[in-house]
Amino acid sequence: MLMWATVVAFLLSLMAVGPLREIAPSWLQTGAELVAVISLFALVCLMESSGSNTDCSKPAA
Template sequence: MLMWGTVVAFLLSLAAVGPLREISPSWLQSGAELMAVISVFALVCFLESSSSNPDRGNSAS
């Protein structure tokens, strides 16, 4: 559920930064840019935590 919310937040922030840039206020643009960065970070964290690589914990050997 949280992952899908992150995807929606990312898509909405891209819409505010991209095609709707001319009509959106400056405070919304800076907030949308920040939301896009946070969303990408969260999505990468979700993907990393859901990967099922058994050798990942034995990298010190």
């Protein structure tokens, strides 16, 4: 659930920063840039935590 909310927030903030930049107020652009960065960071953290459970202590054969 958190991952999908983060994806939606990231996509909406990209819309405000990208194609809708001309009609968006400056405070919304600043907030959208901040939301884009935070949601991208959250997505990377979520993907890292749910990633593969490989054990790095064992050397590869």
